[in-house]
Amino acid sequence: MERVLGDKRAVLILLGPALLLYSLIxxxxxxxxxxxTVMDGNPIVGFTFNGLDNFIKFFNxxxxxxxxxFTIRFAFVMxxxxxxxxxxxSLLYVFYLKKASSTIxxxxxFPIVLxxxxxxLLFTRLFEAAPTTGPVNSFLNLLGIESVDWFGTPEASFWVLILMGLWQSMGFYGVLLYxxxxxxxxxMLESAxxxxxxxxxxxxxIVLPLSLPVLLSSLIFSINGTLKVFDSVVALTNGGPGNATTPLTLYMFQTSFTYGQYGYGSTIALMLTILCLLFTVFIFRSTRRDLTKD
Amino acid sequence: MTVQTTAIASVNPRGLAPERVPQRRAGGPRRFLARLPVRILLAILLVIMIYPMVWMFLGSFKTQGEFLNEPFWSLPQSWSFENYVSVFENGFGQYILNSIIVVFPSLAIVLIVGVAAGFALEVMVWKGRGTVLLLFLAGIMVPTQMILLPLFTIYFRTGLTGTYWPMILTYIATGLPLTVFMMATFFRSVPREIFEASTLDGAGILRSFWAVGLPLVKNAVFTVGLVQFFFFWNDLLIALTFTNSDALRTIQVGLLNFTGQYGAVQYGPTFAAIAVSVFGTLVIYLFLNQQVMKGLTAGSVKG
Structure with a gap:
């Protein structure tokens, strides 16, 4: 039996295609x-070796x-x-709505699948100030507050991005933590x-300490997703005003494809990867310490 | 608990009635008031979640004049499909077709090779399988930006640029880590005895995979397929990188460029375009929401 379950040829047939595609691409x-990262140029003009110039450039x-x-601040707040x-x-679902929570x-x-x-694009219109007054500004006007030019200042744009992210993902995290x-x-709840x-x-x-493991995996999943934010920034603010809402992902994209600097673009991508690793390890470490303290 | 009490009450209503009625009289209104703030909060939350969709739908029937002169809550004056017609006149049909051409082959390949790999990594016994599984796992964390530039060079050199292949191949590669990992997890929950029994019956391992393993994880394959469908269909980064002409644009890239095609914002057509692009995933969610919720959350907890 072990010979069958360890059949090398079968492993090759079953795993081979996936491993080949994965390795190559x-x-x-x-x-x-x-x-x-140690090159300058792009596939059209060719590449030349330039040592650590890209890294020096990055730090300056x-x-x-x-x-x-922006990437760190957005990822942290989000x-x-x-x-x-x-x-x-999730607490609302479990302790308040109980069995009736399924529909809610x-x-x-739902927005996570959209x-x-x-x-x-919809949120651009929801938060619009001119030429039409969107629902959000109309609501503010109703309360006697003047319309806010949400995409005119870095601070307001940042918060629209956050609000949109929350709208899209909170239901997902609700179910995940549920x-x-x-x-x-x-x-345990009964005895407490x-x-x-x-x-x-x-x-x-009782509840918080016992849900720490699932909170931890949610945090890691969330930080890894939010550090890589791209779609929402491109479509909502396109990095603006100026470059105030440009995360590393978009900066890498512009550097590489607008300016054709593949070497520098790869350096930025590497920095982003390092950032993801650092944050994951950091969350792992900090929560583990808390757990042993308890 | 509520189910139990009502069941008892229906069997023996008289016995329980005297006990329950006073309780309700005393606690009823107070309990209702105590619950009121949470109820209001919940109602507001539901409005915030659903209203943008309603607004989008109504807006897709409005004219430019209605957007500029009427308040946002006004209903459209006529239910004309003019905006939708203009969306499809601007190439949206082609964009949807492109998305289908790119997404479904990627999905088919990623599922076929991913399920087989999950089986080889979890059910079969060989040296180094832990390392290979870790290798696949690493791919979940590495940002796609890391592979875009070399891939661009590869596709450019091999002459694939300007076809659907760059997108299909890149989707396969980015979809594999999660698929392999989720399938391995599903195979882990299948009792090993089943495979051992089938080998004792003289089935080769490939036959065990095909006739025993695959039917057992059929539902799981469907769930993983759903998850990957959403990732591929909603992707912007890869599609934006590898579409160098309007003819190749997927629905997301087309939508991103849609507002840019006019000088001033054409509200009606923009809303109709958003509605069209939301429609597909929303309908899938309407029918398969339980599987979608299960799949998307399973894909993250373990990842």
Missing amino acids: MLVPIIWSLGY DPAAWSAVW TVLQVAAGYGL RTIIF PTVAIA AGVLDIPEE RLDGAGGWKLVRT
Whole structure:
């Protein structure tokens, strides 16, 4: 039997195609991309070796630092808010709506399946100030507040991006965390209730510590997604005003395809990869320390 | 709990009635009031979630004049499909076709090779399978930006630029890590004895895969397929990188460039274009929401 389950030829037939495609289109380009970081040029004009120039350029490039800063700030705010909102929803589903939550879960979840480009175009109109007054500004006018030019200032554009991200993803995180909160054994909640813990105390002392693992995986998933934000920025603000909302992904895209600098573009892509790795390790480490402390 | 009490009540209504009625009288209104803030909050939340879709749908029937002169809550004056006609006159039919041409072959290939690889990595026993699985896993975290430039060079040198192939091949590569990983997870939940029994019955491993393994994970393949469909269909980055002409544009790239085709914003056609691009995924969600929710969340917890 072991001979059959370990049949080398069968492994080759079953795994071969996937591994070949994956190696050729994913692994080889990753290594190749590392090679580009010490090059200057593009496929049309050819490449020349330029050592560490791209890295020196990156560290002295204000636009690159602005992109790094925007990426980190966006990822941090977005991750905290979407996981928090999702967690709030999951508590609502489990402890308040209970069995009746299915329909509401399904409704709040839906925007995650929509194309981000379409949502972004819709949000441009929702937040429009002129020539038409969009629903958001109309609502503000109703409250006696003047229309805000949401896409005119870096700060306002940032928050529209955040609000749109929340609208799109909070239902997803709600369902993701719902499964985790649901896994908490009923007996533990019951015994805590008998001890007199209710409401917020119950959440703080029992529910929160027990849902830490699923919160941790949500945080890692979220930070990895938000560090790579691209679609929503391109379609909503296109990095503007100026380059105030340009993340590393978009800066890499513009550098490579608008200016044809493949070497520098690869360097930016590498920096983004390092950033993703650093944040994942950081969250892993910091939560693990907390867990041992408890 | 509520189910239980009503069941008992229906069996023996008299016995329970005296106990329950006073309780309800005392707690009813107060309980309702206590729950009111959360109910209002929930109602507002639902309006925020659904209203943009309603607004989009109504807007797709409005004329330019209605957008500029009427408040946003006004209903369209006529239900004319003029905006939709103008969307398709601007090449949207071709964009949708391009998306279909690119997405479905990618989906078919990624599922076929991904399921087979998941089987080889999880059910079969050989040295180094852990390393290979890790190699696939690494692909989930590496941003697509890392592979775009070398791929651009490869496609350019091999003359594939200007065809659908760059998009199809890149989707396959970016879809493989999650597919392989999810399939391996599903195969892990199948009891090993099943495969051991089928080999004892004299079936070769390829036959075990085809006749025993595959039928067992049929539903899982469908779920993974749904998840990958959303990723490929909604993708902008890869489509934007590898479409160098209007003829190749997918629906997302077409939509992104749609507003740019006019001098001033044409509101009606823009809304109709958004509605058209949202339609497909929304209909799928309408019918398959439970599988979609299961699939999308399963793809992330483990990833």
